Amino acid sequence: MTHERTEPPRGSDDAPSIANLDVVALALRLTVLALMLRPIGDWMLRPTILGLAASVLIFPSLLLNPKLWGTLTALTGLRVAVEWQLADNHAYLLCYWCLAVTLALVSRDPRACLALNGRLLIGWAFAFATLWKLLSPDYLDGRFFRVTLLIDPRFAGFAQLAGGLAPEQFEDLSVFVRQHIDVPSLDLPQPPVEPQRFRWLAWMLTWWTVGIEGITAAAFLWPVDRGISRLRHILLLVFCATTYAVATVAGFGWLLLAMGVAQCDVRYHLFPSWYLLAFGLILLYRDLPWAEWLLRFFSVG
Amino acid sequence: MTLMRSPWFWYVPSLLLCLVAANQQRLVSITALSPWAGGGFGMFSTAEMRGNRHLHAFALRPDIRRELAIPASLYRQVQQVLAFPSEAALRALAMKLAEIPTPDSGPVAAIEIQVWAVRFARETLQPSGVLLQALEVAIDSRENRAAEG
Numbered sequence: 456m457t458h459e460r461t462e463p464p465r466g467s468d469d470a471p472s473i474a475n476l477d478v479v480a481l482a483l484r485l486t487v488l489a490l491m492l493r494p495i496g497d498w499m500l501r502p503t504i505l506g507l508a509a510s511v512l513i514f515p516s517l518l519l520n521p522k523l524w525g526t527l528t529a530l531t532g533l534r535v536a537v538e539w540q541l542a543d544n545h546a547y548l549l550c551y552w553c554l555a556v557t558l559a560l561v562s563r564d565p566r567a568c569l570a571l572n573g574r575l576l577i578g579w580a581f582a583f584a585t586l587w588k589l590l591s592p593d594y595l596d597g598r599f600f601r602v603t604l605l606i607d608p609r610f611a612g613f614a615q616l617a618g619g620l621a622p623e624q625f626e627d628l629s630v631f632v633r634q635h636i637d638v639p640s641l642d643l644p645q646p647p648v649e650p651q652r653f654r655w656l657a658w659m660l661t662w663w664t665v666g667i668e669g670i671t672a673a674a675f676l677w678p679v680d681r682g683i684s685r686l687r688h689i690l691l692l693v694f695c696a697t698t699y700a701v702a703t704v705a706g707f708g709w710l711l712l713a714m715g716v717a718q719c720d721v722r723y724h725l726f727p728s729w730y731l732l733a734f735g736l737i738l739l740y741r742d743l744p745w746a747e748w749l750l751r752f753f754s755v756g
Numbered sequence: 757m758t759l760m761r762s763p764w765f766w767y768v769p770s771l772l773l774c775l776v777a778a779n780q781q782r783l784v785s786i787t788a789l790s791p792w793a794g795g796g797f798g799m800f801s802t803a804e805m806r807g808n809r810h811l812h813a814f815a816l817r818p819d820i821r822r823e824l825a826i827p828a829s830l831y832r833q834v835q836q837v838l839a840f841p842s843e844a845a846l847r848a849l850a851m852k853l854a855e856i857p858t859p860d861s862g863p864v865a866a867i868e869i870q871v872w873a874v875r876f877a878r879e880t881l882q883p884s885g886v887l888l889q890a891l892e893v894a895i896d897s898r899e900n901r902a903a904e905g
Contacts, residue, residue: 540794554768591804593804594801637812
């Protein structure tokens with residue numbers, strides 16, 4: 456296996472600008488920022504991980520210290536190992552990424568090592584996510600999104616706004632799918648009618664999600680700078696800008712962006728700015744209840 | 757630009773990802789591990805998630821079968837069982853549940869745990885329960901005495 460030896464970005468001797476920032480440092484800063492904005496771990500691990508991330512702010516020279524990243528790898532790995540059944544997928548991904556950073560910082564070409572790992576980790580994570588969706592009958596027939604839009608509070612505003620559900624309709628459907636029924640009974644309540652627009656929304660989310668994830672996986676696993684690989688940054692940015700507006704899993708989004716920015720060599724020197732914008736956008740998605748605001752605006756109007 | 761050979765250790769993180777994800781696929785197919793859990797990137801792929809699972813636990817004495825209210829202190833352990841209801845996890849939880857006092861007299865003979873998943877009908881989304889795993893764990897009377905002590 457080979458990689459292209461990377462060159463520093465154009466004009467790297469000039470005054471610092473986003474385009475000139477070393478993408479390794481930028482990727483690491485975004486990772487640290489993500490750890491601080493979305494602290495992880497239980498009461499024991501959280502202060503340690505948060506403390507290590509904060510120490511990079513106070514002592515910037517620690518940013519490229521492999522020992523710090525080795526410790527973060529061990530701590531994020533411990534978090535996964537202790538409760539592997541409960542750890543979210545991005546807890547695993549964070550651990551692999553911290554390991555990749557550690558390996559990059561001890562290798563002869565940190566930039567190429569980190570770029571390769573960012574590309575493969577995103578590619579394989581998206582490939583497995585796509586595979587799971589294609590293997591799940593209740594995903595392919597739209598049931599997953601029909602149920603999730605009704606029972607996951609993070610989707611409630613969006614479900615009403617985009618699905619055209621009046622508050623009482625949403626409530627009826629939500630109560631219906633939350634019923635606790637172990638043993639089938641003949642005395643079941645009549646199912647409320649799902650509006651056609653709501654079904655269309657679920658159908659569209661189903662195929663948009665599996666489509667964008669599948670094509671992003673292909674773009675990141677394709678040989679670099681051939682065919683669809685050239686679109687990988689755009690696809691990842693589109694994925695993050697659309698997915699995290701609805702599914703507010705900010706930590707996952709920020710991690711993907713840190714991995715993506717690590718691959719921005721001279722040919723993609725404009726993309727770091729877009730990655731930073733996307734990072735900010737996910738922060739806004741997380742902290743601003745935009746769907747509820749729009750819902751209120753339209754209901755008042 | 758120069759083409760260089762990448763050292764083998766650069767591939768360790770992605771190799772780990774693939775091994776863990778492949779093992780998760782295997783575990784889901786042969787056990788009741790939730791596709792959302794275990795690092796296989798199955799989140800948002802099925803309604804078969806931990807939040808759509810629940811369990812019932814019963815303390816069994818001769819002629820008495822009493823459902824137990826699960827204390828909040830066992831929350832994490834219960835969540836682990838819901839995500840991966842293996843026999844070992846059910847046994848460990850049963851031992852903790854055997855320590856819960858009930859109004860019934862006499863030692864607990866066994867603890868029965870049932871793990872249920874909610875499935876949704878394709879047309880109507882009518883939820884229904886499916887028994888995923890059930891286990892009856894005999895409780896040693898010496899352990900009962902120790903628990904009471």
